[in-house]
Amino acid sequence: MTMSKGEETYQKILDVSIYFFAKDGIHKTSFSKIADALKMTKPSLYYYVKSKEELVHKVFDYIFDDYSFDAYFEKEKLTQTTIEAYLIGGGHQFIEEIEEQNIILNLLNEFTLYAKRMEEKDETYMEKIKQSHQSFITGFAQILQQAEEFDLIKEEHIILRAQTMALMLDNIQSYHTLGLGMDSKELWSFTVRQVFV
Amino acid sequence: MTMSKGEETYQKILDVSIYFFAKDGIHKTSFSKIADALKMTKPSLYYYVKSKEELVHKVFDYIFDDYSFDAYFEKEKLTQTTIEAYLIGGGHQFIEEIEEQNIILNLLNEFTLYAKRMEEKDETYMEKIKQSHQSFITGFAQILQQAEEFDLIKEEHIILRAQTMALMLDNIQSYHTLGLGMDSKELWSFTVRQVFV
Amino acid sequence: MTMSKGEETYQKILDVSIYFFAKDGIHKTSFSKIADALKMTKPSLYYYVKSKEELVHKVFDYIFDDYSFDAYFEKEKLTQTTIEAYLIGGGHQFIEEIEEQNIILNLLNEFTLYAKRMEEKDETYMEKIKQSHQSFITGFAQILQQAEEFDLIKEEHIILRAQTMALMLDNIQSYHTLGLGMDSKELWSFTVRQVFV
Amino acid sequence: MTMSKGEETYQKILDVSIYFFAKDGIHKTSFSKIADALKMTKPSLYYYVKSKEELVHKVFDYIFDDYSFDAYFEKEKLTQTTIEAYLIGGGHQFIEEIEEQNIILNLLNEFTLYAKRMEEKDETYMEKIKQSHQSFITGFAQILQQAEEFDLIKEEHIILRAQTMALMLDNIQSYHTLGLGMDSKELWSFTVRQVFV
DNA sequence: TATGAATGAGACTTCATTCAT
DNA sequence: TATGAATGAAGTCTCATTCAT
Numbered sequence: 001m002t003m004s005k006g007e008e009t010y011q012k013i014l015d016v017s018i019y020f021f022a023k024d025g026i027h028k029t030s031f032s033k034i035a036d037a038l039k040m041t042k043p044s045l046y047y048y049v050k051s052k053e054e055l056v057h058k059v060f061d062y063i064f065d066d067y068s069f070d071a072y073f074e075k076e077k078l079t080q081t082t083i084e085a086y087l088i089g090g091g092h093q094f095i096e097e098i099e100e101q102n103i104i105l106n107l108l109n110e111f112t113l114y115a116k117r118m119e120e121k122d123e124t125y126m127e128k129i130k131q132s133h134q135s136f137i138t139g140f141a142q143i144l145q146q147a148e149e150f151d152l153i154k155e156e157h158i159i160l161r162a163q164t165m166a167l168m169l170d171n172i173q174s175y176h177t178l179g180l181g182m183d184s185k186e187l188w189s190f191t192v193r194q195v196f197v
Numbered sequence: 198m199t200m201s202k203g204e205e206t207y208q209k210i211l212d213v214s215i216y217f218f219a220k221d222g223i224h225k226t227s228f229s230k231i232a233d234a235l236k237m238t239k240p241s242l243y244y245y246v247k248s249k250e251e252l253v254h255k256v257f258d259y260i261f262d263d264y265s266f267d268a269y270f271e272k273e274k275l276t277q278t279t280i281e282a283y284l285i286g287g288g289h290q291f292i293e294e295i296e297e298q299n300i301i302l303n304l305l306n307e308f309t310l311y312a313k314r315m316e317e318k319d320e321t322y323m324e325k326i327k328q329s330h331q332s333f334i335t336g337f338a339q340i341l342q343q344a345e346e347f348d349l350i351k352e353e354h355i356i357l358r359a360q361t362m363a364l365m366l367d368n369i370q371s372y373h374t375l376g377l378g379m380d381s382k383e384l385w386s387f388t389v390r391q392v393f394v
Numbered sequence: 395m396t397m398s399k400g401e402e403t404y405q406k407i408l409d410v411s412i413y414f415f416a417k418d419g420i421h422k423t424s425f426s427k428i429a430d431a432l433k434m435t436k437p438s439l440y441y442y443v444k445s446k447e448e449l450v451h452k453v454f455d456y457i458f459d460d461y462s463f464d465a466y467f468e469k470e471k472l473t474q475t476t477i478e479a480y481l482i483g484g485g486h487q488f489i490e491e492i493e494e495q496n497i498i499l500n501l502l503n504e505f506t507l508y509a510k511r512m513e514e515k516d517e518t519y520m521e522k523i524k525q526s527h528q529s530f531i532t533g534f535a536q537i538l539q540q541a542e543e544f545d546l547i548k549e550e551h552i553i554l555r556a557q558t559m560a561l562m563l564d565n566i567q568s569y570h571t572l573g574l575g576m577d578s579k580e581l582w583s584f585t586v587r588q589v590f591v
Numbered sequence: 592m593t594m595s596k597g598e599e600t601y602q603k604i605l606d607v608s609i610y611f612f613a614k615d616g617i618h619k620t621s622f623s624k625i626a627d628a629l630k631m632t633k634p635s636l637y638y639y640v641k642s643k644e645e646l647v648h649k650v651f652d653y654i655f656d657d658y659s660f661d662a663y664f665e666k667e668k669l670t671q672t673t674i675e676a677y678l679i680g681g682g683h684q685f686i687e688e689i690e691e692q693n694i695i696l697n698l699l700n701e702f703t704l705y706a707k708r709m710e711e712k713d714e715t716y717m718e719k720i721k722q723s724h725q726s727f728i729t730g731f732a733q734i735l736q737q738a739e740e741f742d743l744i745k746e747e748h749i750i751l752r753a754q755t756m757a758l759m760l761d762n763i764q765s766y767h768t769l770g771l772g773m774d775s776k777e778l779w780s781f782t783v784r785q786v787f788v
Numbered sequence: 789t790a791t792g793a794a795t796g797a798g799a800c801t802t803c804a805t806t807c808a809t
Numbered sequence: 810t811a812t813g814a815a816t817g818a819a820g821t822c823t824c825a826t827t828c829a830t
Contacts, residue, residue: 005789006789009789023314024314025224025310025314027222027224027225028224030823030824030825031824031825031826032823032824032825040790040791041790041791041792042791042825042826043790043791043792043826043827043828044789044790044791046825046826046827047789047790051825051826052824052825052826106310106313106314109306109309109310110310112306112375113222113303113306113307113310116303116374117220117221117222117303126375126376129375130375130376130377133372133375133377134377137377157387160383160384160387163372163379163384164365164384164387164388164391167364167365167368167369167372167384168361168364168365170368170372171364171367171368172364174309175330175360175364175367177313178323178326178327178330179323179327180327180330180331180334182360186357187357187360187361187364190354190357190361191361194361194391194392194394195391197391197394201813202813202814203813203814206814227798227799227800228799228800228801229798229799229800237815237816238815238816238817239800239801239816240801240802240803240815240816240817240818241814241815241816243800243801243802244813244814244815245814248800248801249799249800249801399810400810403810417708418708419618419704419708421616421618421619422618424802424803424804425803425804425805426802426803426804434811434812435811435812435813436804436805436812437805437806437807437811437812437813438810438811438812440804440805440806441810441811445804445805446803446804446805500704500707500708503700503703503704504704506700506769507616507697507700507701507704510697510768511614511615511616511697520769520770523769524769524770524771527766527769527771528771531771551781554777554778554781557766557773557778558759558778558781558782558785561758561759561762561763561766561778562755562758562759564762564766565758565761565762566758568703569724569754569758569761571707572717572720572721572724573717573721574721574724574725574728576754580751581751581754581755581758584748584751584755585755588755588785588786588788589785591785591788595792596792596793597792597793600793621819621820621821622820622821622822623819623820631794631795632794632795632796633795633821633822634794634795634796634797634822634823634824635793635794635795637821637822637823638792638793638794639793642821642822643820643821643822790830791829791830792828792829792830793827793828793829793830794826794827794828795825795826795827796824796825796826797823797824797825798822798823798824799821799822799823799824800820800821800822800823801819801820801821801822802818802819802820802821803817803818803819803820804816804817804818805815805816805817806814806815806816807813807814807815808812808813808814809811809812809813809814
């Protein structure tokens with residue numbers, strides 16, 4: 001459980017990189033900036049990270065490994081309550097967590113752009129992003145499947161409904177931070193209820 | 198109607214900038230790149246544009262001036278058809294146009310990030326983006342208001358419905374380009390129909 | 395007496411150039427700056443002035459043509475008053491005039507540096523500067539010669555006295571503008587009186 | 592006592608900068624020029640100096656730290672000889688040293704101009720220059736005070752005399768280098784003797 | 789593990805100047 | 810007389826990266 005000094009330093013590098021990548025952008029975050037913030041020298045960074053491209057990739061993995069349906073919607077809780085409440089609650093939790101680490105949203109968007117632009121050179125970025133989003137669609141679809149088995153909803157359009165939910169949940173916070181006076185949680189609750197009509 | 202040589206050159210600069218900004222990102226698009234593509238020299242660019250920051254701003258305005266509800270949903274057409282068909286049709290047109298100029302999507306996303314990061318220095322970016330999105334929400338809300346007057350929908354949740362439509366339409370294409378096998382037009386039709394339930 | 399439009403424009407160019415050369419330095423004064431201040435375009439400037447080097451030379455001549463002993467010490471007045479009072483009065487006038495066009499001092503100093511650095515390429519600058527300073531030394535020497543003929547001072551060291559006066563008068567204002575709390579006129583009066591001891 | 596390699600390089604940068612600043616002027620001395628002369632690359636310079644402005648400031652401090660009354664007039668020597676001889680001797684030493692590092696004079700003048708033009712942005716330049724000049728005035732005044740206590744001169748005009756000496760000494764070499772056939776040492780001796788009349 | 793020192797490539801920008809109109 | 814358009818050269822500065830210690 002305890003980290004070695006090296007692991008600690010590595011973790012700090014990731015944290016600081018995430019912070020600056022999100023705040024200023026990947027391109028505007030130089031090794032100097034990171035090194036200064038960590039009170040290290042640039043060459044020391046190279047001990048932990050082979051190149052900037054590798055750092056970007058490591059940060060990317062670190063971020064997207066946590067960005068999946070299962071991280072927010074815990075399946076064990078599903079039986080304890082109604083499906084509708086479960087979906088609403090999970091979404092609210094998602095919204096809250098994203099809200100807390102506000103600047104991460106920027107990073108998710110930046111990485112998506114980054115991944116698209118890297119697609120020719122390195123497909124792994126896009127693949128991981130796809131998987132993340134797919135996990136939400138699939139996750140919602142499974143829940144809906146179950147709901148249908150319980151006769152809570154009609155059989156129709158399960159995929160479209162799942163896609164709607166995934167897309168809404170994914171962008172609701174981005175929209176919120178634009179400052180259009182939108183109530184994220186209310187909109188999510190509304191979305192779920194519409195799906196269950 | 199005809200452009201002077203200077204205006205033509207200026208327009209070409211905008212076009213090429215848009216192309217590279219979208220394809221490679223603002224930061225990775227240097228004046229050299231633009232100048233080379235136009236077979237001009239770097240200093241010539243400065244005859245048309247005071248600085249890179251100004252070029253970014255000009256491109257930004259050029260893009261976002263066209264990104265509004267009214268540009269896609271022509272109000273004159275509203276009376277010629279049913280409201281539901283009108284909304285579906287307008288959305289399909291929106292989706293088609295975005296699809297044609299595919300890379301513009303990247304630019305919209307990049308500019309949104311750019312605007313957030315510039316907010317302290319220059320609020321005008323964010324303001325314009327807000328206006329764009331607001332125009333969609335307000336546009337949909339007005340249509341729904343009318344629908345309600347004709348008793349086509351219930352009075353409830355007009356704002357939430359409008360927000361849902363705006364958010365869905367705005368991100369449907371981004372999602373599509375991720376390659377999750379989503380049918381944009383079908384999803385939009387479904388969205389509109391849900392709203393009219 | 396009246397100037398043609400062309401002459402007027404030319405004069406304005408000189409005036410503006412003097413202003414910027416003095417305020418910001420020759421090197422930091424670009425043709426753009428001058429053109430903007432005059433609401434002209436750069437190529438128009440080239441109609442009046444062949445190159446920046448020529449502009450510098452013209453301004454230089456314009457400034458140093460007026461910087462001579464005779465411009466400040468009018469020989470006709472010499473007989474009307476005592477020699478000592480004449481010298482003090484002339485110096486005070488010099489000081490006042492320099493004080494009025496304060497920034498000209500910067501230009502004189504900058505041109506002196508410029509002249510030294512150009513000496514290998516173009517000796518005319520240094521020659522003109524030498525002549526200016528020599529005119530003061532010679533001017534004072536002639537006055538002192540006359541004073542000696544009237545037995546007001548001893549024969550000795552006439553050149554040294556003249557050099558002292560020239561050097562003091564020439565630098566008294568530069569010193570003053572440093573803000574060392576020096577009273578220029580009092581110091582000049584003191585200098586003259588010392589010479590007449 | 593020995594310098595590390597870094598310190599040596601830094602010192603070389605200062606030396607070369609001084610040389611070029613004096614010979615060609617601050618503005619005409621580019622980092623390329625300095626780097627070439629040192630057989631370094633431009634970015635290497637930035638390892639030692641954050642910006643050109645910082646380099647200018649460092650050179651300025653380096654020069655003006657040595658330019659004070661105490662650096663040329665050693666107070667211990669005062670008792671060993673007569674005051675008049677002491678002042679003449681100190682001045683001659685000053686003149687000789689300035690003559691040896693001839694181009695430094697240009698630099699002093701250039702820095703004075705630079706300081707005036709920077710006054711709004713950064714007062715420290717002007718303050719240091721003032722202090723230098725003030726040190727000469729105060730230094731001379733103290734000597735004269737002492738002379739007066741020994742009844743060597745009259746009580747009157749001690750400040751004016753000190754100012755005269757400071758101003759003369761400060762500019763005598765500038766004048767000399769104009770090539771007006773002035774004998775600097777003789778003029779200084781004359782100045783001191785006049786003061787002691 | 790860490791650092792001092794260095795570098796090639798390339799970024800944005802300004803300048804003096806030209807030329808056809 | 811004046812201007813719109815363009816350019817080669819050069820300037821300040823940043824960046825990712827390397828290497829010997």
